[in-house]
Amino acid sequence: MFSAPATSMSQLPLTVTEFIDIGDLAPLGPNIMSNVTDVREITQNCTSAKSVTDQRLLGSESPKSFLDLDTVNEQDISLYDHTVNIKEEKMYVNCVSEQLSPTFQYPYDYSLLQTDNYQPPSSPEEYHDIKTEHPEPDLSETIVRALKREINEVCKTLEIQQDPMSWSVEDARKWLMWHLGHDYQTSQGVLEQFNFKGSELCALTADEFQMKSLELGKNLHAQLDVWKNACKLCGPVIQQTTQTYDPCQMFNVINESYTVWPNPSVSPTPSISSDDSSSSNNMYSSSDDERLSIYSHLANSQITPHQRRSSESHQKQTIHLWEFLKELLLQPENYSNCIKWIDRERGVFKIEDSSRVARLWGRRKNRPAMNYDKLSRSIRQYYKKNIIRKTENSKRLVYQFCVPYL
C-alpha cells in the first residue's frame, strides 16, 4: 500500500488537519471535537491541500467539515493513510503519503494551536520535541478509557497479554500484524525485520525501529510506546482472557476506538438474501478486511478449523446500507449530529447531515463519489422490500425502519 516515499523534510507542506478524520476523533470525546476548531488557523498556511482554504474552514460550519478527508485535494495527495494514537495528553496523527513522507507523527498540540503565531514544525523531529499541555482536564480520562477498551479488546482478539514485556515472539508478531494491517506483502517484509519477543521489542529505540523499516518503523515504535504507556495508565484492570478468536470481536474493537463498525450483538440482522450466513455479519470494511485477512494468515496455525471457517466466511461479506445506518444510529455519542432517532421504538430516524452520512457510507463502501442523491436512491430501493419506508406524514430526511428491521 505504501509506495516508496521521499524522505526529504522539504516535503512537509501539509499540516496535521488535512489528515485528521473526525470519524476517528469522535469516539475520543467531545473535548477533542470542540478543540479541533482551533486548528483552523494553521490550515491557512497550507499550500498543498487547496481545498482547506475554502469557506468551510473559515468558521461557517462545524469542525467536521474541514476535517473530513474529502477536503483533501487528491491531486496533491495521491495516497494517504491515517491513524490517531493517544499518548497521555498528546495526540499523534500518523500520516502516510506518497508525496509527503514515510510515516510522520504530528502531535496535536492544543496549547500551541490556540496561539496566534503557530507555525507547524518543519521536521518530524520538531514535532517530537513539542511539549503539550492540554487545557481540558477531562481529556486524559477520556483517552485512558478509550485506550483501555482498545487494549482490552485487542488482547482478547489476539490472545496476548497486555504487558508487552511478557510477549513471546509469536505474541509480538501478532501485535505487529495487528498494527501493520495494510497489505500482506508489506506486513511480511516488516515482520521479517522484527523477529523479537516482547522484551526485546520494547528495548528497541525509535531509530532502531526505523532502521528495520524506513517507512513504518517509527510508526510501530510509537504504537508500541503508546501501548506501553497505556498499560501503565490502565493498571491491572485489563485482563487477558482465554476467549477464542472471533472476527466479530474485531468489530467491537474498532467500533469503540476508531470508526463506525458494526456490533452484531446489538443489531438484529434479518436475512435479506437467500444465504443467511452471508447476511448475518457482512460488515467488513476494506481496511479491516485486509487486517483480518493478514491476521488470519498469521494465526491460521493457531485457530481452530471452526474459527478459521468463520473467519473465511466473513471476509467476503459486504454491509447493507440499512445495517450501516443502524450502526450510526446505535452510536449517538459519535453520530447524532448526522443521524439520530426520532422515535426509537418505531424505528423512525432522521438524517441530520445528509452529505456527511453519504460520505461515511461512501468511505465504508470505497465509493468516493457517493452522495446523498445516490444514497437516498438506495434507501428508496428498500421501500419495495419493506426494509425502510417513509413515515406516514412524510418529512424531509425522515425515514422509518419496517418492523422486522427495527
Add this chain to the structure above:
DNA sequence: GATTAGGAATAAC
C-alpha cells in the same frame, strides 16, 4: 436549491 420519487442501465458480489 435540496429533497423526493422512481425508471433504467450497469456494476459488484
Add this chain to the structure above:
DNA sequence: GTTATTCCTAATC
C-alpha cells in the same frame, strides 16, 4: 439473482 451505484427526469418542499 440480489443489491447497490449511477444517471436521469419530474415533482415537491
